[in-house]
Amino acid sequence: MTANTPSDHDLLEMHRRMVLTRHLEEKLGEMHKAGRTRGPIHRCDGQEAVGVGATAAMAADDYVTTTHRGHAVYLGRGLDPRRVVAEIFGRETGYCGGRGGHMLVGDVETGMMGGNAIVGASIPAATGMALSMQLRGEARAALAVFGDGAAQTGICHESMNIAALWRLPVVFLLEHNAYGLTVHHSAQSSVPDLAVRAAGYGMPGETIDGNDVLAVYGAVEAALQRARRGEGPSLIEARTYRVEGFSTSDMGGYQPDAEIAEWRARDPILLARAALVDRLGAGRVEQCETEARAEMEAAFEAALADPMPAFAPHVASAPYAARPEGGR
Amino acid sequence: MATMRYAEALNLALREEMARDDTIFVFGEDIATYGGVFKVTQGLAEQFGDRVRDTPISEQTLTAMAVTAAMTGSRPVLEIMYADFLPLSLDALVNQASIYHYIWNEQVTMPFVLRTQGGGGVGTGAQHAKSLDAMVAHIPGLKVVAPVTPADARFLLKAAIRDPHPVIFLEHKLLYNLRGEVDEADDAVGEIGRARVAREGRDVTILATSRMVLEAEKAAEELAGEGVSAEVIDLRSLRPLDLDAITASVAKTNHAVVVNEGWRFCGYTAELAATIMDHAFDDLDAPVERVAARDMPIPYAEPLEREVIPGAADIAAAARRALA
Amino acid sequence: MATPITIGAAGGEYMESVVVTKWHVSRGARVCAGDLLAEVETAKAVTEVEAPCDGVLGEICAGEGDEIAVDATLGFLLAEGEDDAGAGGNAGTGGNAGAGGNAGAARDAPPAARPEAEASGGGRTDRVVASPLARRRARAAGLDLRQVTGSGPGGRIKRRDVEAVLARGPRAAGGALPVMLLHGFAADATTWSGLVAELGRGRRLIRPDLPGHGAAAPAGGGFEAVVAPLLEALDAVEAPRLHLVGHSLGGAVALSLAGARPARVASLTLIAPAGLGPEIDGPAVDGLCRATRPESLLPWLRRLVADPRRIGDDYARAAMAGRVEAVRAAQAALADRLFPDGTQALDLRSALAECPLPLRVIWGRDDAILPWRQALAAPGHAALNLLPGVGHMPHVEAPELVARLLRETVTAAEATGVQ
16 A cells, blocks of 8 residues: 555555454453453544554555554554464463563564653654664665654754754654643643644654544655655654543543544544545445444454463573573 | 874774774764874764764764664764763663664664763863763663773774673773774674673782772882782773673682772772672672762862862772772 | 689698689680680689680679688679579578589589580570671581681671681581580589680580589489480580590589480590499598588598698688588488499499490599499490599599690590491
8 A cells, every 4th residue: 555546456455454453442442341351551543543544554565653542553454363362361472472572562574663651752653763773775764653642852853953964764644642641732732733844853743633543654755755754753643542541550530521522523533434435435435434344343253362472581581691491 | 003092092992993894984973183182083974974073063863863863774873972971862872772773673773883982080070081981881772882992992892892781981081092902903892791801819809890990000119028929900891790700700709999080979999899789698708899970079289179079099998998 | 693713622631711813804805715804813823713614794792902702602603695684682692512623613503504504405595696708607516606716806706716616626617516414422513623724615515503513403313313404405416416425423414415415426535434334432432521610621632632731721612612501411322322322233244334425434543432443344445544543533634634634635536426
């Protein structure tokens, strides 16, 4: 899916991946309520268009880094739902053999270089990959997905400065969902539209509708092309909204009901469905959605039947040479 | 065989490795045009061009970038000008560099070297004189080396660059001008995790790191005049630690003095003492004696700084206590 | 409970007072039984005061330069971790003399506080401070660290201390077994002081008081009642085996213990033991029990030794001080059961004849209490030493020789490992 204008097939595939992601989130919500998940789960309901649209724009050898709320990036990049679910449930068959958990899924083969649960860390991570690409003369690019909370970190500034200074092939995709944990964006930044910061680094910046998967796709695709041409980084601010809480352990109460309702009405899947029904007819879209849900159901069924991992010490962490078992 | 300074030996290692492997790049503050504030990278930019880069003053991001560059096919060597700035790099070390090999189920390696220099003794003050060895040696997934001789500086830097895991390479500002024999024709690579017996002895083992090895050697000389035969072990690698070398020496001497220029409390000497207790308790004929910096900020004025940073006299006194 | 430090045998027989010339350890120092604590000056010589047990030096009652009575308390030894507050209240005086002939040991503490607490069964032993290596070496050599004096900081035992002790013994690897010394009738554990001084350090010595003697409770019965608590003490000794030495009545007890626990006894040394014939100097027994004044005690004390000049008025006075009425009554009752009508009622000759252990019998040819010919009841494998010019107290009258003989027995027994 690298064409400038996505085909009907591409559009339907993006829709399918958004539905797949939504169904993952809803299933996780149910399983959390049933006490069957471990640790907090950070759902991205309502933000699917950002991760799916952006990864759809990537070339096969591009890299992407994402946040602790990265399920749309995982599935958008084409990771196997069964292995994603297996990782979330700590199974041996998960992408990281159960060592990572839902925030730290990484898959080198697809260039999905990790969710990252240190807020802001995905920004220098992609920047460093871009430096590696540049030094080796490769026409590739790296995509950093990060949130409006991460935009306030020092490493965000440092990374943008270095990337712009060295014209690194990196795209900064700011997934603006309005909240840093419980604190509204207006309490975190004096500037409502963060894209204006791009000017300070001498790189292009734009604000787009993050709930419009096609808009995300288009903006990111253009920025990646620019990066591959050696023209340096771009900042894209995709405005979206986190309709569920920060995580499954979030007690809520800080997001106004009216605000949530307003954004639910602009649900990215509803928007995409409407557009697709116009183009392809309701039957094809419904079939696509049904298949996506069935795929995720099957993924859960298979992953939950997978074995738990066996422990092995990490030899490279051993404090004593030639003693893989560690200290004692 | 040539006599060269420690800084020159490091420079030689960088040149040799960069010539051998073009995925290696070197970056850091003031390292390209100026050649590094301690001149370790002098002349590299001329030879290797864009693979040697001056950077903005952005240690946290530079370290994080080195991590992912290393995960994606490059072998970065990052210079952090003072070990005192390691806290700025710490998130990238603790939360990124050290975890991925294990957490990603060994999908990636991390051939990344962070060179830095620490230590006091020349009036650089509280923000430029620390030894934060324990802070980095604490982190599973990192390796930490601290060579003392020019020959080891070269061999271990080459080993660090070739290692598939992140290595913190600790230098010392008072070592750069130390001269030693380096056999340029010897293309051997050092082995991380192997200590060196700097001086053989029978009565007491002195384990030391970095510049403290030189102080331990002075102390051993002083003790020899009193009829005490001290064995000085240059650990070279702080993590992983050469446990066999430590237990073998303590089994021989039954007395141990552990020395590190960092702070005492929760410091590297605490780990060494605990290691000896864990693995050589029944060989001990006296409690392990620790020599470390006083637990306080490092002052500027010479008579004050001298009180805080340990030296040969402290090591000799500790050895006498152990043998009392 | 604090153990008083007294001058004991070091006071000499003729002195009423001594001058403390030097303390060799200071308050808080950890010491082992037999360690040199202080020096006192008697009329003619400087003599040493040794630690009566392991412990930590607590209060010092007599400083350097102080002139004190021979029966005064110099200070107190505390058990590990014990507070020395209140120790001063135990600064008792008095002494037990009797046949042991040593004046001045303070003995008003209850039995549990006695130096030989571990031998009397219930007492805890002080924690030994030793390096891990010293412990390992001692363990490998079967050496009890309580026999070792530490030379490290704070008295910590280091490897060199263990090796010094092992180097002294001919059979270092086998370990030096402890020696239990059992005193005679009307004496107490202080009777061994002269012998102990000759034996030197490096071996653990256990010196209990017999029931009704010293600080021990009265027997309340016959010979079996005397033996029973000592059998308990023997069983409580933390060593694979031990050497037994007994004098007079203690010899008879030692012989009984060896019969009861042959596997626990490495060797048996009997010094003028009781129980080997009916003859005994009945009037001397009665006289010792009856005497209420130094003047009446003196002639009987003099009968114990070959050369009566060894015992003077001062000696008798000091000895009499410990023979309080309760002690005299307990011993009189015991004598009535053991030696009725001037006859030894107990007969252990067959036990002696059947004793398979390394065995030595030592007797003075001038013994006026028990005739030395009773020694001839010993079996063929026993060593027999009949000392000319010595009376009933060979360990007091000829301590160097007795120490030498004892060392030979102990060394030979440990070297051959005979059970």
